[in-house]
Amino acid sequence: MVNRKELRPESSPAAAYGAQVRRSREARGWNQEDLATRMGCSSQHISAVETARKPPTLPFSRKADVVFGTAGSTDSFEREWRNIRHGSLLEGFPEYVVHEGRAVELRLFEIGIVPSLLQTSEYARVLADSAVQRGAITPEQAAERVSFLAQRQAALERARPPMVFVVMDESCIRRPVGGSEVMDAQLERLVAFAAHPATMLQVAPYDIGERRTFDLPVNLLTLPDRSVVAYAESQAQGHLDRETASVLPMLTAYHQLQAEALSQAASVAMIRELRKGTP
Template sequence: MNRNELNPDASPQAAYGARLRRLREARDWTQEDLAERAEYSSVHVSAVENGRKPPTLRFSRSVDRVFGLEGTAASFEREYREIKHGSLLEGFPEYVKYEGRAAEIRLYEIGIIPGLLQTPEYARVLADSALRRGVIAPEQAAERVSFLAERQAALVRPRPPMMLVVMDESCIRRCVGGHEVMGAQLARLAEFAELPNTVLQIAPYDIGERRTFDLPMNLLTLSDLSVIAYAESQMRGHLERETASVLPLLTAYHQLQAEALSQAASMAMINEARKGTP
């Protein structure tokens, strides 16, 4: 049988296929052996290994079960998601990995509601807009919405993280999806603010030059008290773990909180905005 040489550097999909073959051959399995264990055809396994067919979530979970990689950092499901979310900015998939186990989450957003607070309808409107502009493909639009739902679900646990959110006033003034979608989204913010592990503040327009960030900012405190920062521009994202670089950002966030409205005043502004929605 001819054995094609694989080039894992050709693309993320090629790297996936090459690693699949490497793990299979390390166990002296044929493609038929793996196919039987994963409950797929040998033709399908061959096509994935050789890059003729892209991996799917179901296939990735099946081979993870076969190789004993479920829930690990080396899982094929994780590699699949990195391939699928290739349109996401650099550093973001890695940031999400930490987000799901953070003890504290601090967010600052401009223009749109932070993802972790978005309703499915609001998130779908944003994804559909990106689709219409040709930024993403249809399957990526659906994946963005489901990916966000998974991020939100990861925060529902016996000991949920403390979440401190500061939103620029533009987040609640910019109507996304029409009055019905926006009204439900503002109602979701009110529900979020009532939770015992949350603080929600609005940075009003009149904060002026006292606004400490010009771009969205995410800060995570992990269980070992280390802090990770993630920030992004229109074209790129950056994950920062070095303490010397992160601590000034944490200080700036505290200064922003001091300048922002209190939660009570913030909710009054949000409720005022809700009056213009159903």
């Protein structure tokens, strides 16, 4: 006990994580060597995580959940790791991303900006930098957002990719972001996305008027068991909904929106006209 370092869990999320590891270990009467043996690492590594000298990783967190029996619980180490890793993201979004990576179908609707999964890195960087300039996030969090988006996009490029349906309000392609070069590359990306065999891209034109069925962005995911979850967010928070009674009406509204939107061919034609500078 002579070398026991006092922890300050309130000092940072990593420190709180380390304190949780120590509490869980000591509650079982284990020393650091005992825990290291069970987790297949060194006692020095355990000490570094407990004292926040080394940040936790996802593999470490999953092993800790197995060793301590906390997998899937509200006290799981993986959950704490995700809170640290995605601390700058809206509440509910990290959980949504887990489902996104498993989904067999994605249905997306966006207003004002290009849906994140279709954004170029330059477009995404402009949006993140804008948030930094407003003081909403730090430069480090901005870099994390762009990196995290790239990981999400890469996760969809698998051997059997999900079917991705996208309906964008016309404002998404007419709102200038980052200047002409950034927008031109972004519009080119949309055209390429529409050409993929596992995608469908539609623009909901301004003249759809009151027939637009959503006033906020909406994401609907069909999971491997064919259940559907919905995710929607406001400026302040996100909400993941698994309740069939509320999700299925949203799915119906999405189908109604698709029926009112331009066809994919007409949508691509509109995007190509914008690339030529035609209003």
